Every structure is written in C-alpha cells, then in structure tokens.
Amino acid sequence: MKTYDAALILGYGRSGRAAERMLQAEVCETIVLSQETAGDNDVSMILKSKRFDVCIVSPGFGLNHPWINAIENAGIPLLSELELGWSRHSGKTVAITGSNGKSTAVKLVHESLLLAGKKSAIGGNYGIPACEVVMENPDLDWLVLEVSSFQLETVCSFRADVAVVLNVLPNHLDRHETMACYRQTKARIFENSATGDLCLVPADLREIKKDVEGERNWLTFGRSADADYRFDDGKVFQGNEAILDLSCTLFDSPTIGGCTGAAAAGIAQACGISFLTMKQAAKDFKALPHRIQRLGEIDGITYINDSKATNLAAMATALLATGENIHLIAGGLPKESDYTIVKEILAERVRNIYVIGQASRDMKMAWNGVSPCVECGTLDRAFATARNAAGSGDFILLSPGCASFDQFRSFEERGARFEALFRELKQAGGEAS
Secondary structure, three states, X not given: OOOOOEEEEEOOOHXXXXXXXXXXXXXXXXXXXXXXXXXXXXXXXXXXXXXXXXEEEOOOOOOOOHHHHHHHHOOXXXXXXXXXXXXXXXXXXXXXXXXXXXXXXXXXXXXXXXXXXXXXXXXXXXXXXXXXXXXXXOOOOEEEEEOOHHHHOOOOOOOOOEEEEOOOOOOOHHHHOOHHHHHHHHHXXXXXXXXXXXXXXXXXXXXXXXXXXXXOOEEEEEOOOOOOEEEEOOEEEEOOEEEEEOOOOOOOOXXXXXXXXXXXXXXXXXXXXXXXXXXXXXXXXXXXXXXXXXXXXXXXXXXXXXXXXXXXXXXXXXXXXXXXOEEEEEXXXXXXXXXXXXXXXXXXXXXXXXXXXXXXXXXXXXXOOOOOEEEEEOHHHXXXXXXXXXXOOOXXXXXXXXXXXXXXXXXXXXXXXXXXXXXXXXXOOOOEO
16 A cells, blocks of 8 residues: 655545545645636646645546646646545455446445445445545445546556446547547556456457456456356346346346346356345345436326436437337437437337437437427426326436536436426326326
8 A cells, every 4th residue: 555745636526525534544744726726826836836746636637637737747646536545445346337337236236245244335436435435444345436437547556356347338528539548448447457356348348358458357248149148038147057037127128137237247256246145136226316217107107217317328228228108308418419329219219309408409400300309498398398298108208318517517406306397296286106
C-alpha cells in the first residue's frame, strides 16, 4: 500500500470528500480544488507553491480538462479515488464495468455473496465511494465495485480478482470521442489482471482482448453457442450442462439473461458461490429504482419507469423486456445522433411515441414513419398525452434514451417526476394495482 505525504484532490463531491477523509486519517496533508470554489489561477498558484505526491481525481474531470493538463505538466501522478479506496482493501475484489446493467449486476453479486455467508459491500460508481466503503468496512471478504469508464481513465495499479465487462455500447462519446477509445478505456479494468484472476467478457466482444497486452484468463458469456456461459430459455449452460436456473426471475429474458444472467454464472463460479445460492439471490432480487421499474396499473394500463435508460441500447433493452402495445416516452439531452438503430424494435413493439426535450425534433424525424410521434416538450405533457391514448392492456414506458440534464438535475429526478405523475393519477380516481 502506497502512502502519501501531500495530496491534491480534484473535486469535492462525495468521492472527493471520502478521499480527503481517508488521506487525512493517514496523516497526509490534503488540498482540495473544486470547480465551484477555484479557478485556473488558483490551480496555477497552488502548483507553483506546493509539491504533491499524487492528485486524486474525481470522475467528473476528464483527461482533457485544463486542470488535469496543468497537473500532469507539473509532474504529479493522477490516481482515481476508486483505486485509492481499493488499495486500502485487504480482501478480494469483483469489479464490473459496461455501458448498461452495471448496477443491477453489482447488486446481484453482492446479495449472492451475503447469502453465501461472506462479508461483502458495494462501492464505486454505484453511489458509495470506494474510500468510504473501505473505511467503514475494514474486514470485508469481498469488495464489489461498479466501475465507470471515467474512473478507469486514471487507474494505475487497480486489479480485481474477478473483472467483468458487461457490454460496450455507444455512450459518453462526448468524452471518449470514438467507440475504439471508449472500448480501450473499458479494457483498462483488465490491465493488471494476474494469472489466477478471471477476465469475463461478452462472447460477441472478443476484440476487447486485443486492447490488453499479455495473456489473461479469458472466459466469455452471452447467448451465442460458443460462449463459455451461455444463456438459453431461462437457464445458463456451461457446455451442454445447465448450471444456473434463472426461470421466473428478473433475469429470465434474452436481453438481461443473456448479459447479466450469463455473466453472473461466471462470477459465481469464480467467487465460490454455489449456483443454488445465486439462483435464490436472483429469485429474491428487487429491481433498482428507475430501471424497468413497474409502478403498477391504472385502469388496466401498466406504468413502467426506466428513467435510467440514458442511451438507445438501454431503451432497446427496456422495450424487449416490456412486451408489446407500448406507449413510449423518449427524449431529453441527446448523447447519440443515429436514432435509426432502434427503428426495428420500435416498429415491432411501440404503438405511439411521445418525445420530449432537446432530442424531440431529431427523434420525430427519425421515427415518425415507424410509429406515430407526438412532440410533447415536457414529461408532464407526454404523460398526459400517453394516458389519454392508451387503453387497457397497454404499457406506458418512460425509457428516454437520453440524458436528463436539459430539464432535470439527474435521471433520478426525472424518474421521480414520472412516479409522482403516476401517484397523482392514482389519487385522482383511477383504480391502481
């Protein structure tokens, strides 16, 4: 474990504050710079007046940020808060990254470990900084980390006993610029994997292996016949043997089962979790808020909150999981420009689309020939319009395929507003179940 005498911390959100507490507990002098309280001149003055052993970087700072450039030019090494926390953990680690599904996978693995009698805690991009988790749980058997591409940009020695990439789909290209760069950043989760560590990747993403130098213990998962862990008809197979039964669980679908379900079998085997224990954890699993979350029915219409779907791939997953006769509320701050990639599934499953936010016009232009599109502007208006058009047996699905920041502070706030509209409608006299 490397210790420091003086550290610069960039960002004073939850991860920055957790890093500060950890370092100060080790008698390390810390100086914090946040964009809310400091400017470029402050950074220059501090770099000229003080020497630092390390700079702990919060995920919000990209590698092209001018402060990062100045710090690197001053010869100060960068380190992710994630790695700082991990480096103080004495047990084993599962690390999961991917464009979609990370939080659900991390929660399932954590709950399986607890059910198996292990001391486990979740941290990282899940919402609890790694430093905070490790300080509060010093004797963990397993640290289960959700890892974002932003966090992986500044890891150095980070290594997980079980490292997983769930998928790599168009996302965060405003920061990573190209899909190749995005994939290479995700592949950094395997950079320091040792001989006995498991490196688990989708069977249709074998090219990610080329982004990592040297030999690794690679295994694959998915729905294809050549996957080491293959999902088919509610079960995960290893060769011809059905090893994990996920029937009648959240993971019993081609999209979620073929990704998270199949990967979970590989993780279970590597962590020493019995498949019966993983099966029970899957049966007991409660979906996270804002992720294909069924709110209930009013007058025979089912309302589903999938506000977490901030890219088109996540939207497609929700459409597949929901069924047919869908009234889709989509839009927000666009992260992608090619909306045609979901046209086929829209044509198969969606009756009407209600578009909101900055992406409204482009979405309507791309999709109006596939399903009728109504420009609604706001979520409230889209909800009311969909409610008036839907009938018994239909679904009203909020799955925006976009970020929320044009109209909301977060996807959580957007989802909470959708839930509030549902509750208001229920209280106004509709019978809900």
